[in-house]
Each structure stands twice: as structure tokens, then as C-alpha cells.
Amino acid sequence: MKFQLKNILAVMALAIAFTSCSDDDDNKITGEGSIKLEFDNVYGDADFAFNTAYTNSNGEVIKATKVKYIVSNIVLTKTDGSTYTVPKSDSYFIIDEGTATSTLLELPNIPAANYKSISFGIGVDQEQFNLGATGQGDFLTTAQNAGMMWSWSAGYKFVAFEGTFTSSTVTTDTSYMVHTGQTGTSYNYNTINIDFPENAMVRTTITPQVHIMADVKHIIDGTNKISLTSNNMGGMGAMIMGGANLPLITANLSNMFEVHHVHND
Missing domain, CATH: 1.20.5 (Single alpha-helices involved in coiled-coils or other helix-helix interfaces)
Structure with a gap:
């Protein structure tokens, strides 16, 4: 014994x-390093590609021609629970499926540590918008050039999802446009929180790459099912840029993103 x-x-x-x-x-662990965030758009279980037919839960066949969204206010959480917030002036990006370089973000000057999760916004937060046009820095011009502004008074487009669709009652290719952003008293900004399946080990000699899967199906076919057919306005197509559908779409975005894996090399 x-x-x-x-x-x-x-x-x-x-x-x-x-x-x-x-x-x-x-x-x-000391010093600083960098971290890369790769946004990989998919549609359900399939790789996403423009002008490819996907069938949603409403039986509508959609073909997307534009997928863009604003990522902002990135915060990394360490394994000890403390956080690092990317400086606000360096924390606004447009992810554009049509521009491959935009889907890989490299964030410099990150304190070396083991990171277990990330949070980021979809859109431009109201505090930033309230700084006025002169307070937006270079990002205002970037957003304008990318077509991610309605106008300054109307504000930013947080998500732009466009293409054509058909259904049992809409038998010829009909355009659709889904844009989220500020409407009336609803700002529709969303914060996404995602855990990493393994720690991202930022070091002076290691730049982790975090592979984030973005399932664009969730924009209109997530927890809330948005019918393009019901929003079809005849010759104008399905235009969803406000009304009761927008907060439902904003809620859908919460489940659009997940981290598939982390490369620590």
C-alpha cells in the first residue's frame, strides 16, 4: 500500500x-507577430462559385453574381481569457468573393500568445458611422469604390448578395438583390463570436492562418427562411433592402461563420 x-x-x-x-x-511568450484570417465562402456543403445553381429550402434555384460583406472590429481572445483588440483604424475590411486578395486578411502587430477564439462585426458599427464622413478615414472611399454604400446619408451596405433565381412560379431567370445595413431605427449590425478548434499560436516566428468558412446560404436560408418569390416585384425582381426581412437576415448571419481549422506554421 x-x-x-x-x-x-x-x-x-x-x-x-x-x-x-x-x-x-x-x-x-513575448514579442509580436501576425495572424492571417482566410474567409472561404461556401454554399451549404458545396464550394461556392458564381453563376452556379443552388437550391434553397423554399425550392428556389439561385445563381449568385455578387457576394460582399464588411468585416470589422476584430477581437482575439487568449487562452487565459484576456483579449487583444485590433486598433479600430485598422479593423475595417470588405470581403469580396470576386476579388481573391480580399478574402485573406493579415493582421500585424499582434501580441505573441495562444489565442482560442475571435469576434468580429458584420458591417460598420454605429459609433464609427456617427463620427461622420470625415471620421471614416480611407475606408469610406474604399466602400464607395466597392459599391458598399447606398449614400452617405443612407449609410453602408453591410452585406451585398445578388444574382438571379427561379422557382415553381417564377420560371425565367429573375434578378434578386439582398442588401443589409441601417434602415429607419434599426441599425442591423451584428457581432460574430467563434471558437477555434485549436489554438492560434502567434509568435515572432509563427504566423497562424485561421480558416473561416462563410456559408452564404445562411443569408436568406438560415434559421429564418426568406422567400425571394414572395419579394418579387415583377420587372424589378426581388429587392430586399429593408422592412421586416432585414432583422431576420441579420439574425441569420450569426450562424454563417465557423472556423474550420488553424494552421500554425
Whole structure:
């Protein structure tokens, strides 16, 4: 019995020593590095591609010609629960399926640490918008050039999802346009929170790449099912840019993103 007890105590001592050593190693992480965020658009279980037919839950066949969304206010959470917030002036991006370089963001000057999750906004937060046109910096011009503004008074488009569709009652290709953003008293900004399946190990010598899957199906075919056919306005097509559908679409975005994997090399 004494021999067994000694063995148990020895194992416990080794475990404590190993944990302490690991904690010491974590505490010794210093310096800064970079992290890459890769946004990979998919449609359900399929890779996303323009002008490819996808059938939604309403039996509508859609072909997308535009997928753009604004990513903002990136915050990284460390394994100890503390956070690093990317400076606001460097934290507004437009992810554009039509521009491959826009889908890979590299964030510099990140404190070296082990990170377990990320949060980011979809759209431009109201605090930033309230700074006025002169307070937007270069991003205002970027958004205008990308077609992600209605007008300054109307504000930014947070998501632009466009293409054509058919259904059992709409038998010829008919255009649709889904734009989210501020409408009336509803701002429709959304914050996304995602855990990493493994830690992102930012080091001076390691730049992790976080592979974020963005399922564009969720825009109108998530928890809330939005019918393009019901929003068809005849010659103008289906135009969803306000009304009761917009907060439903904003809610859908909460489940649009997940981290598939993290490369630590």
C-alpha cells in the first residue's frame, strides 16, 4: 500500500511540475507577430462559385453574381481569457468573393500568445458611422469604390448578395438583390463570436492562418427562411433592402461563420 501511495504521489508531483513548466513557458511568450484570417465562402456543403445553381429550402434555384460583406472590429481572445483588440483604424475590411486578395486578411502587430477564439462585426458599427464622413478615414472611399454604400446619408451596405433565381412560379431567370445595413431605427449590425478548434499560436516566428468558412446560404436560408418569390416585384425582381426581412437576415448571419481549422506554421 505504501509503495502504491508513493507511486501515486510521484505521478502527481510530475503532473504538477509539468503544468507549472507549461505555465512558465506560456508566461515566457513575448514579442509580436501576425495572424492571417482566410474567409472561404461556401454554399451549404458545396464550394461556392458564381453563376452556379443552388437550391434553397423554399425550392428556389439561385445563381449568385455578387457576394460582399464588411468585416470589422476584430477581437482575439487568449487562452487565459484576456483579449487583444485590433486598433479600430485598422479593423475595417470588405470581403469580396470576386476579388481573391480580399478574402485573406493579415493582421500585424499582434501580441505573441495562444489565442482560442475571435469576434468580429458584420458591417460598420454605429459609433464609427456617427463620427461622420470625415471620421471614416480611407475606408469610406474604399466602400464607395466597392459599391458598399447606398449614400452617405443612407449609410453602408453591410452585406451585398445578388444574382438571379427561379422557382415553381417564377420560371425565367429573375434578378434578386439582398442588401443589409441601417434602415429607419434599426441599425442591423451584428457581432460574430467563434471558437477555434485549436489554438492560434502567434509568435515572432509563427504566423497562424485561421480558416473561416462563410456559408452564404445562411443569408436568406438560415434559421429564418426568406422567400425571394414572395419579394418579387415583377420587372424589378426581388429587392430586399429593408422592412421586416432585414432583422431576420441579420439574425441569420450569426450562424454563417465557423472556423474550420488553424494552421500554425
